[in-house]
Amino acid sequence: MNVAIEFDDDALDGYQIVPGSTGQVAIYSDHLPEVAVLRRVLLRMKSWANSLFSDGH
Numbered sequence: 001m002n003v004a005i006e007f008d009d010d011a012l013d014g015y016q017i018v019p020g021s022t023g024q025v026a027i028y029s030d031h032l033p034e035v036a037v038l039r040r041v042l043l044r045m046k047s048w049a050n051s052l053f054s055d056g057h
Contacts, residue, residue, distance in 0.1 A: 003027060024046060026039050026040070026043055
């Protein structure tokens, strides 16, 4: 399965996003809802790690 994610450039105007920035996205469905809870926890942990160890950016 391929998924394309499009961003609205106007919605990002208030942010200073530098070239080379990366992000993570999760797509949830009704298939295996137990895994969705685990994925939410993992995304939150990754977010905390990125904010703590962001190399000063």
